[in-house]
Amino acid sequence: xxxxxxxxxxxxxxxxxxxxxxxxxxxxxxxxxxxxxxxxxxxxxxxxxxxxxxxxxxxxxxxxxxxxxxxxxxxxxxxxxxxxxxxxxxxxxxxxxxxxxxxxxxxxxxxxxxxxxxxxxxxxxxxxxxxxxxxxxxxxxxxxxxxxxxxxxxxxxxxxxxxxxxxxxxxxxxxxxxxxxxxxxx
Amino acid sequence: xxxxxxxxxxxxxxxxxxxxxxxxxxxxxxxxxxxxxxxxxxxxxxxxxxxxxxxxxxxxxxxxxxxxxxxxxxxxxxxxxxxxxxxxxxxxxxxxxxxxxxxxxxxxxxxxxxxxxxxxxxxxxxxxxxxxxxxxxxxxxxxxxxxxxxxxxxxxxxxxxxxxxxxxxxxxxxxxxxxxxxxxxxxxxxxxxxxxxxxxxxxxxxxxxxxxxxxxxxxxxxxxxxxxxxxxxxxxxxxxxxxxxxxxxxxxxxxxxxxxxxxxxxxxxxxxxxxxxxxxxxxxxxxxxxxxxxxxxxxxxxxxxxxxxxxxxxxxxxxxxxxxxxxxxxxxxxxxxxxxxxxxxxxxxxxxxxxxxxxxxxxxxxxxxxxxxxxxxxxxxxxxxxxxxxxxxxxxxxxxxxxxxxxxxxxxxxxxxxxxxxxxxxxxxxxxxxxxxxxxxxxxxxxxxxxxxxxxxxxxxxxxxxxxxxxxxxxxxxxxxxxxxxxxxxxxxxxxxxxxxxxxxxxxxxxxxxxxxxxxxxxxxxxxxxxxxxxxxxxxxxxxxxxxxxxxxxxxxxxxxxxxxxxxxxxxxxxxxxxxxxxxxxxxxxxxxxxxxxxxxxxxxxxxxxxxxxxxxxxxxxxxxxxxxxxxxxxxxxxxxxxxxxxxxxxxxxxxxxxxxxxxxxxxxxxxxxxxxxxxxxxxxxxxxxxxxxxxxxxxxxxxxxxxxxxxxxxxxxxxxxxxxxxxxxxxxxxxxxxxxxxxxxxxxxxxxx
Ligand code: HEM
Ligand SMILES: [Cu+2]
Numbered sequence: 001x002x003x004x005x006x007x008x009x010x011x012x013x014x015x016x017x018x019x020x021x022x023x024x025x026x027x028x029x030x031x032x033x034x035x036x037x038x039x040x041x042x043x044x045x046x047x048x049x050x051x052x053x054x055x056x057x058x059x060x061x062x063x064x065x066x067x068x069x070x071x072x073x074x075x076x077x078x079x080x081x082x083x084x085x086x087x088x089x090x091x092x093x094x095x096x097x098x099x100x101x102x103x104x105x106x107x108x109x110x111x112x113x114x115x116x117x118x119x120x121x122x123x124x125x126x127x128x129x130x131x132x133x134x135x136x137x138x139x140x141x142x143x144x145x146x147x148x149x150x151x152x153x154x155x156x157x158x159x160x161x162x163x164x165x166x167x168x169x170x171x172x173x174x175x176x177x178x179x180x181x182x183x184x185x186x
Numbered sequence: 187x188x189x190x191x192x193x194x195x196x197x198x199x200x201x202x203x204x205x206x207x208x209x210x211x212x213x214x215x216x217x218x219x220x221x222x223x224x225x226x227x228x229x230x231x232x233x234x235x236x237x238x239x240x241x242x243x244x245x246x247x248x249x250x251x252x253x254x255x256x257x258x259x260x261x262x263x264x265x266x267x268x269x270x271x272x273x274x275x276x277x278x279x280x281x282x283x284x285x286x287x288x289x290x291x292x293x294x295x296x297x298x299x300x301x302x303x304x305x306x307x308x309x310x311x312x313x314x315x316x317x318x319x320x321x322x323x324x325x326x327x328x329x330x331x332x333x334x335x336x337x338x339x340x341x342x343x344x345x346x347x348x349x350x351x352x353x354x355x356x357x358x359x360x361x362x363x364x365x366x367x368x369x370x371x372x373x374x375x376x377x378x379x380x381x382x383x384x385x386x387x388x389x390x391x392x393x394x395x396x397x398x399x400x401x402x403x404x405x406x407x408x409x410x411x412x413x414x415x416x417x418x419x420x421x422x423x424x425x426x427x428x429x430x431x432x433x434x435x436x437x438x439x440x441x442x443x444x445x446x447x448x449x450x451x452x453x454x455x456x457x458x459x460x461x462x463x464x465x466x467x468x469x470x471x472x473x474x475x476x477x478x479x480x481x482x483x484x485x486x487x488x489x490x491x492x493x494x495x496x497x498x499x500x501x502x503x504x505x506x507x508x509x510x511x512x513x514x515x516x517x518x519x520x521x522x523x524x525x526x527x528x529x530x531x532x533x534x535x536x537x538x539x540x541x542x543x544x545x546x547x548x549x550x551x552x553x554x555x556x557x558x559x560x561x562x563x564x565x566x567x568x569x570x571x572x573x574x575x576x577x578x579x580x581x582x583x584x585x586x587x588x589x590x591x592x593x594x595x596x597x598x599x600x601x602x603x604x605x606x607x608x609x610x611x612x613x614x615x616x617x618x619x620x621x622x623x624x625x626x627x628x629x630x631x632x633x634x635x636x637x638x639x640x641x642x643x644x645x646x647x648x649x650x651x652x653x654x655x656x657x658x659x660x661x662x663x664x665x666x667x668x669x670x671x672x673x674x675x676x677x678x679x680x681x682x683x684x685x686x687x688x689x690x691x692x693x694x695x696x697x698x699x700x701x702x703x704x705x706x707x708x709x710x711x712x713x714x715x716x717x718x719x720x721x722x723x724x725x726x727x728x729x730x731x732x733x734x735x736x737x738x739x740x741x742x743x744x745x746x747x748x749x750x751x752x753x754x755x756x757x758x759x760x761x762x763x764x765x766x767x768x769x770x771x772x773x774x775x776x777x778x779x780x781x782x783x784x785x786x787x788x789x790x791x792x793x794x795x796x797x798x799x800x801x802x803x804x805x806x807x808x809x810x811x812x813x814x815x816x817x818x819x820x821x822x823x824x825x826x827x828x829x830x831x832x833x834x835x836x837x838x839x840x841x842x843x844x845x846x847x848x849x850x851x852x853x854x855x856x857x858x859x860x861x862x863x864x865x866x867x868x869x870x871x872x873x874x875x876x877x878x879x880x881x882x883x884x885x886x887x888x889x890x891x892x893x894x895x896x897x898x899x900x901x902x903x904x905x906x907x908x909x910x911x912x913x914x915x916x917x918x919x920x921x922x923x924x925x926x927x928x929x930x931x932x933x934x935x936x937x938x939x940x
Pocket of ligand 1: 267306381631638639692
């Protein structure tokens, strides 16, 4: 840094509009493209990955402790909820229910046929060994469906964007090269 | 998707990339191309590594602890920022289909807590640790070891608070290797809590997740650490000042740190007590916050009695940095220094009396509510004083648009948006409508993003030479700053708009109508994220490869006599270490000069002569008004003949005061032109600096012509309407011309000083 550059603004006045566009405009548009590209790319990429890896469509249920369930059992104000015994639940539901009761956080995924989905959505009371517990869906884990074109588009956008971001250093290199060439020819 | 693994992978990759950039830049900087660049070279053998580790973990030097704080805070920011990016990714689609709703809840809880407790305060403590002793000419902090303890309590408290995430990942690894058993149940059980950063009861008591207990303990520990630091700052500032540093010439930044520390001293112990009560309720059967025997609302009172001061604990240091850095690039001293200090102190006190504005919807007594509303609105006044003083400081100053200055100026803008939306929220009816919507999220992010990180980054640029002895890439810094500002406004502006459409916050899903807003907000958030990465790159790369500074006066502060103590210290150090001679600019002037365009504005100075000259100014304005209105009448008369202006509208003017007739109306019109509008012009003409007065007059007339055009409109259409507008405009230009010229002539004739 030379002595007088220190005091001037970082953009010296002799800069042309063209070089300003190259040093600030191009990377700006570039970052914008990258940001949009990341958004699109994630959506598109994830949509492919989730079905391959089975990351969606297993809803999570939450089962309350018997004490907490009390408010749903005795309270006349709550709408009447469907009641089941454990035996009445479908196998996947039964497994999830058991898991959730065991789990300190009271949650488990339903892996398999979710027969009473509608009822669980509203909330159900499940009786096992004489205790009544309230259970409901806490997360549906629905699947993402987007246009398959989104992923390639996102990637292209990111690549274009990176080019934009790298414009200033590339441009600087170009200028240096030209200068060197100019000096040599002189 | 598996959130824990994804998040730790992202965070790990960022850290690895940082290390790589750092390593690469060092390697490039140590090319054998002369001695200077390889200055930082050192051998990496085991012995040195050990010594380095021991040194950094046992240091009590205030500057080194400051750097540790800053590194820790930056790490927390990256972690909390990753949470934010993941939330915004979820919100790309209306359904909760990338993360589950539970994950989203955990994300915003962790994000809020990490940002507020582990990012903002540590970074500001780091900056203050480094610079407060330098600014007050102290050798070190008052209690250096306490200082070290205060810092080293933070890593364990962060680990306690956010341990759910690593625990989950360990659990999944164990699963992968088919390890099972009760012994490891711990790892399959802990999850990040889903409570919101406010930990509202009864949810926080009922939640069976054991991690909530660790979170409470972690927050408690961080509260202890913060309080220790605050005590240290207060004692240091009160007792360790150098000979020449009295209360009267204390820096604005130091004043802000002092006030912040005072707030911490009263707020954080309260949080600690409330957290312990919560812990007891969860685990030991007490009933402080349980409706049978206690009151869930009590938690809200205790929490917000801490919570609102916390808002100012994180804001005041940012305001201090602004008041400190802004004047340096405006070539002026801070306008109204004493008022800024008083406003800081006033905020400190008032902030303890507004907590219930977070609880307007909980059904507290309306009379109490109303008083809280009044105080909440009143607290805007000191903040507004700051804003006005900042604006006045740059007003027709010698502004240099460096990266820190761009951030300062933008922060004023975003802070005003954040503040004004906040005043609306302090009004009970508005709060009842917008409470719990994105409006709130947009509002506070304009502050927590729009001034706090902005000012941290500005400070990192401003003081980078002191911290590293080198300069950063200025072009990149400028670009990064602009990008950051743009991204923030885009993101949080979109949130405010969604809030105005009353979209509820803290939900992973939303009605599809909001999809485009949410996507814009997400793209903006990614821009913020990218700009933060660029900043990180610049900081790390320049640490080894930046241009070494050749003078301590990097910013040309000596020219305006603003070469403050930390830079003087830096200059002495440069001379001792590298023999760099102090420089002296050719010309200097005080930053408080009153020369127009250079020094401080002259508002106070002009009040006095104004008082003695008001009658003459008024007379000049009145005469100017008469001339102007007469000229204007000519134009209007012409317009009447052409049939585009209706004289009848004058009689409507007369009706306004209960009389009739065109003549009366015209007289009223004349009187208005000679008094109201002319005097208004005189006032503006006094204060609008620079330009020739005729231009001021024409601009002024153009502005007021809009009002006239609306008031005297009598149903013209098409071409007639166009002609009407044109004639109104011309008439006003005549008015402005006559007014300004006459006014100027009389003022100079009577030698009234302008
Ligand atoms: C990178 C920029 C940031 C983005 C994109 C972002 C985004 C978000 C989002 C999406 C939410 C949740 C909104 C909801 O659903 O209710 C949120 C909440 C929050 N953010 Fe940020 N944020 C950012 C930076 C910050 C910073 C710097 C701070 C503090 C210094 C902060 C503090 C908070 C707090 C306290 C909450 C409330 C959490 C809660 O509801 O319990 N954020 N943010
Ligand atoms: Cu508040």
